[in-house]
Amino acid sequence: MRQLSQSLALIALPLSLLSAGVTQAAEVELPRTMAWTAYGTNSSGYAQAVAIGNMLQNHYGTSVRILPGDNDVSRMTPLKQGRVDLCACGIASYYGAEGVMMFAHPDWGPQPIRVLTTSTASFGLSLAVAGDLGVETPADLAGKRIAYIRGDDALNKGTEAYLAFGGLTWDDVERVDYPGYARSFDGIIAGDVDASFTTTVTPPAQQLASSPRGVSWPVLDPDDAEGWERMLAVAPYFQPHEVTAGAGDVSADNPVPSASYPYPIVVANQDLDDKVAYGLIKALQDNYDDYKDAAPGAVGYALEYQDLTWVLPFHDAVVEYYKEIGEWTDEMQAHQDSLIERQELLLETWNAFIEDAPSDEEAFRDAWMQARATALRDAGFDPVFE
Known part of the structure; x- marks a missing residue:
């Protein structure tokens, strides 16, 4: 940034x-x-x-x-x-x-x-992924169902940036359109989609964490220079960020290497x-x-x-x-x-x-x-x- x-x-x-x-x-x-x-x-x-x-x-x-x-x-x-x-x-x-x-x-x-x-603050901006999929990095999102929020370029650009970190584009995933941000999380919980872009502390992510599917956050290796180069080429306002607050088990004792912007x-x-x-x-x-x-x-x-x-x-x-x-x-x-x-x-x-x-x-x-x-x-x- x-x-x-x-x-x-x-x-x-x-x-x-x-x-x-x-x-x-x-x-x-x-x-x-x-x-x-x-x-x-x-x-x-x-x-x-x-x-x-x-x-x-x-x-x-x-x-x-x-x-x-x-x-x-x-x-x-x-x-x-x-x-x-x-x-x-x-x-x-x-x-x-x-x-x-x-x-x-x-x-x-x-x-x-x-x-x-x-x-x-201590939160990150990331893709909230259903925890039952075993996704660990953005590259693991290949073939998954990813939410696209109509009329919300910011959220969609964030999603695109995370996909880019993993060497992916929208062509490598199944895009599922939603009319609003909250509806996409209802879709994850219902099993209709697998991930949506958000902050790690937002209430919908907390609700997802409490659901049977659970929540996971893809890790962005701070030493993956090529991954960061791809991500910043899409969205240059991101920066590496150690997330210490978030839905699921994210805490100061269990941080997630990720990304953020204000x-x-x-x-x-x-x-x-x-x-x-x-x-x-x-x-x-x-x-x-x-x-x-x-x-x-x-x-x-x-x-x-x-x-x-x-x-x-x-x-x-x-x-x-x-x-x-x-x-x-x-x-x-x-x-x-x-x-x-x-x-x-x-x-x-x-x-x-x-x-x-x-x-x-x-x-x-x-x-x-x-x-x-x-x-x-x-x-x-x-x-x-x-």
């Missing part, structure tokens, strides 16, 4: 974009109500959003309304339309900023997304009010002890787990907060500036492309991806997606 981050070019962005009110702020100022989108009600991301919402209500009188969504479209559309303040999203937020996959569509394009905070990724549009962005990150850090044990994975919001040079830019007011507490470096600022330049370039390229774009959806996508890659390369950036 850091390897991808370091591949991006570095420039400078004027700090005058920060409002004077935020620069001088010392107290949390939050609205009386906020609306978030999150994963479904049985997900760890939803549970974390509830825990944070309870903290905000108890300390600041802010009521948080959480709208669950079964797929990326239902989670990110309200953010795009300005109907919610934040999205406790998955890696689809990165796809949105890049304008790829489901976002390579006339209704979307690159999104001006900014990170508020992320959670990276989940949830709490994002907003770039025009989210500075006071709201600043107040939220300060509230999350000041009151960390009040919610860190209230939901699986919530420990991952600690300052020590924040990757400040990842693949998405932070909101300007969040940057200001990190500066105030002495956690922001010149290297981080240069990286932030590079990400914003990349995003601005993508938006400019999209606006020019859309004026005379093909009407056919497939032709539109192909032409956009080519225009996108050309613009990024010409500016010295790695397109990452082709």
Whole structure:
């Protein structure tokens, strides 16, 4: 993940974009109500959003309304339309900023997304496999029935990355389509499918572990250089991770060598009010002890787990907060500036492309991806997606 981050070019962005009110702020100022989108009600991301919402209500009188969504479209559309303040999203937020996959569509394009905070804790992001199959590594998934979640590029890309680690593609397994994430786990328990991508701590994985089939997590050997090269070629935001929390018998005493990336990724549009962005990150850090044990994975919001040079830019007011507490470096600022330049370039390229774009959806996508890659390369950036 850091390897991808370091591949991006570095420039400078004027700090005058920060409002004077935020620069001088010392107290949390939050609205009386906020609306978030999150994963479904049985997900760890939803549970974390509830825990944070309870903290905000108890300390600041802010009521948080959480709208669950079964797929990326239902989670990110309200953010795009300005109907919610934040999205406790998955890696689809990165796809949105890049304008790829489901976002390579006339209704979307690159999104001006900014990170508020992320959670990276003891859990992993992996394929939950029925425990009665004897699967030990991704290579063992050959010929198995693998869930494909319609409208959820993030989960499907994660599955594709795990298959790639084992030298497999979708052509080497039996794809079984589901309309939503939770339904795929019902399918595993019922014996209709064998694996689905998730976090290791999510409630559906716990339910699978308690079922007659049980659960297993494929091992990713950290020394398998070729396997990691294949995986990162598909999804460069992954990184090796020793998982110490998960359904089944995963624990600190019985860790699983696996992979992870931040989940949830709490994002907003770039025009989210500075006071709201600043107040939220300060509230999350000041009151960390009040919610860190209230939901699986919530420990991952600690300052020590924040990757400040990842693949998405932070909101300007969040940057200001990190500066105030002495956690922001010149290297981080240069990286932030590079990400914003990349995003601005993508938006400019999209606006020019859309004026005379093909009407056919497939032709539109192909032409956009080519225009996108050309613009990024010409500016010295790695397109990452082709």
